[in-house]
Amino acid sequence: MTLANMNTVSAENKVTHGLLSHRQAAEYLGMSEGWLYGSGIPFVKLGRRRLYRLEDLKRFVELNISHRKYEAEA
Numbered sequence: 001m002t003l004a005n006m007n008t009v010s011a012e013n014k015v016t017h018g019l020l021s022h023r024q025a026a027e028y029l030g031m032s033e034g035w036l037y038g039s040g041i042p043f044v045k046l047g048r049r050r051l052y053r054l055e056d057l058k059r060f061v062e063l064n065i066s067h068r069k070y071e072a073e074a
Contacts, residue, residue, distance in 0.1 A: 019044060019051035028057055 010071045025041075043050045043059050 018053060018055075019056060020057070022050045022052070025052035025057055028054075029061070 020028060022033055022043075024038060025043075026036045029036070030040075039060070041052065042056050043052050045051075
């Protein structure tokens with residue numbers, strides 16, 4: 001199992017009603033919570049909590065795949 005698969009499995013196990021907490025969403029993406037605030041990823045606001053749908057996080061990743069060829073440094 002790859003690291004990406006492990007992250008997906010652990011995040012999906014923690015999902016409550018299909019929503020991840022702000023901290024869980026940041027962990028899932030491997031980014032800081034501060035970065036997530038400015039990311040523009042859709043979220044659900046319940047009281048003071050920001051909750052993220054796993055499908056929106058996956059969509060964000062898919063939309064940000066780079067198709068540039070990797071060039072090794074000489």
